[in-house]
Amino acid sequence: xxxxxxxxxxxxxxxxxxxxxxxxxxxxxxxxxxxxxxxxxxxxxxxxxxxxxxxxxxxxxxxxxxxxxxxxxxxxxxxxxxxxxxxxxxxxxxxxxxxxxxxxxxxxxxxxxxxxxxxxxxxxxxxxxxxxxxxxxxxxxxxxxxxxxxxxxxxxxxxxxxxxxxxxxxxxxxxxxxxxxxxxxxxxxxxxxxxxxxxxxxxxxxxxxxxxxxxxxxxxxxxxxxxxxxxxxxxxxxxxxxxxxxxxxxxxxxxxxxxxxxxxxxxxxxxxxxxxxxxxxxxxxxxxxxxxxxxxxxxxxxxxxxxxxxxxxxxxxxxxxxxxxxxxxxxxxxxxxxxxxxxxxxxxxxxxxxxxxxxxxxxxxxxxxxxxxxxxxxxxxxxxxxxxx
Ligand SMILES: [Zn+2]
Ligand SMILES: [Zn+2]
Numbered sequence: 001x002x003x004x005x006x007x008x009x010x011x012x013x014x015x016x017x018x019x020x021x022x023x024x025x026x027x028x029x030x031x032x033x034x035x036x037x038x039x040x041x042x043x044x045x046x047x048x049x050x051x052x053x054x055x056x057x058x059x060x061x062x063x064x065x066x067x068x069x070x071x072x073x074x075x076x077x078x079x080x081x082x083x084x085x086x087x088x089x090x091x092x093x094x095x096x097x098x099x100x101x102x103x104x105x106x107x108x109x110x111x112x113x114x115x116x117x118x119x120x121x122x123x124x125x126x127x128x129x130x131x132x133x134x135x136x137x138x139x140x141x142x143x144x145x146x147x148x149x150x151x152x153x154x155x156x157x158x159x160x161x162x163x164x165x166x167x168x169x170x171x172x173x174x175x176x177x178x179x180x181x182x183x184x185x186x187x188x189x190x191x192x193x194x195x196x197x198x199x200x201x202x203x204x205x206x207x208x209x210x211x212x213x214x215x216x217x218x219x220x221x222x223x224x225x226x227x228x229x230x231x232x233x234x235x236x237x238x239x240x241x242x243x244x245x246x247x248x249x250x251x252x253x254x255x256x257x258x259x260x261x262x263x264x265x266x267x268x269x270x271x272x273x274x275x276x277x278x279x280x281x282x283x284x285x286x287x288x289x290x291x292x293x294x295x296x297x298x299x300x301x302x303x304x305x306x307x308x309x310x311x312x313x314x315x316x317x318x319x320x321x322x323x324x325x326x327x328x329x330x331x332x333x334x335x336x337x338x339x340x341x342x343x344x345x346x347x348x349x350x351x352x353x354x355x356x357x358x359x360x361x362x363x364x365x366x367x368x369x370x371x372x373x374x375x376x377x378x379x380x381x382x383x384x385x386x387x388x389x
Contacts (some may be wrong), residue, residue, distance in 0.1 A: 012351055048292065048294060050292050051264065052150055052261055052262060053262065053264065054259075054260060056083065056084050056086075056256040056283065057085060057088060057269070058232045058257070059123075059232065060123060060231035060233050062083055062090070063077060063091055065094055066093070067092060067194050068234070069235060069248075072253070074248075075089075075234075076107055076109050079109075079252055080104050080105040082252055082253055084252060085108065086110065086259060086269055087107055087108070087110070088111075089101075089110070090112050090113055090114060093113060093125065110266060112149075114154055114272065117133070117165065118137065119135065119136070120154070120162055122141070122152070122154065122165035123152040123153075124144050125149060126149045126150050127149040130235065137165040137166075138165065138169075140170065150327065153165065153170055153172075153173035154173075154231055155165070155180040157213060159180075167220055171274055172273075173229075174178040174230065176227065176231070178230070178246065179235070179251075182206055200253075203284070204285070208364075215333065218330065221372070225306070227306070228276075228369055229273070230256065234251035236248040236251070254283065254284045257280055257281075258278060258287075260272060260277040260304060277305055277307075278305065279305055281366055285360050285363055288321070289322065289359075290320070291321055291366050293317070293319050293355075293368050294317070295317050296316050297314055302315065306369050308375070309373050312374075315348045316347050316348060318343070319347055320343045321358050325342070327340070327344045327356065328356065329337050329356055330356070351375060352374070352375065353372055355367075355370040
């Protein structure tokens with residue numbers, strides 16, 4: 001959700017229920033320590049050791065530099081408390097927060113912007129300056145890329161401010177945007193989210209798998225690497241002292257873009273984002289840290305999430321999740337494997353764009369970026385990370 005606070009407009013007949021919601025709103029604002037439930041200690045460790053660090057990142061967060069309701073240090077304190085390693089601030093049409101960037105304990109705070117273009121909202125990362133708003137997106141994307149920045153379409157299918165621009169030159173887009181997902185639910189359910197139930201319970205019920213965006217993503221990745229991220233789009237809106245919408249502590253705990261990188265530095269973060277070394281984790285359902293999806297030869301990693309690898313015989317794929325879940329493997333957008341467990345391994349006999357989803361208790365839990373395996377039109381690139389094994 002961006003810029004406008006959603007208006008809860010009740011018809012007269014709904015006045016009674018609206019009043020009830022307001023009176024009971026305090027239930028949703030009781031102090032709750034948000035964060036992932038403890039890991040399932042009964043799950044055996046992965047059979048293959050992933051050499052990269054798994055850094056939970058929250059991308060697309062608003063602050064008092066635009067229409068957010070907390071300062072960067074205040075939000076960074078929440079992120080630090082939750083073990084978030086990277087907090088990426090993207091205020092509307094400004095990078096004014098950049099003096100506040102840096103380390104807050106173990107949390108690296110970076111500042112880009114969410115630029116309003118004529119084709120929708122564009123996340124501009126790894127940039128030192130803002131660009132004029134309400135321009136055509138294409139030259140903005142071109143200039144950002146030329147300057148070494150990254151561009152991601154924000155909330156592409158949000159009912160307000162959808163992305164109508166092209167995808168060809170973007171680094172990627174938000175496969176999931178928490179605020180868009182919640183805002184687009186029917187108003188009564190939104191009211192419940194605001195007050196009648198503890199927010200974490202309500203939002204767990206409200207969220208859903210981004211079916212259409214996943215189909216679109218699978219289509220786009222057939223021709224080139226397109227990186228999928230999750231957008232928190234946290235604003236910390238507060239309608240009344242008792243009625244809050246997606247408070248920061250909940251928004252930051254809900255969904256993260258886990259970055260796979262050798263160390264947490266600005267360069268490594270941007271490289272991981274550019275190369276798709278990332279998966280989306282709905283950590284509110286259970287800590288996803290450690291999720292593994294790799295391709296192996298002789299039990300050595302030759303490709304990890306986001307990598308390209310040439311087709312060759314004798315490769316196997318391996319998936320590991322921190323909990324028993326429904327593991328689904330997609331090849332070129334088609335479901336090709338479905339297993340229940342904490343790991344899956346199979347011989348990869350066909351080239352394709354492979355990605356993995358895990359479902360936990362009927363809810364989306366993990367959505368990985370693809371491994372591009374032997375796909376035509378895509379050059380083979382050396383997997384530098386495999387050298388670490
Ligand atoms: Zn937006
Ligand atoms: Zn936003």
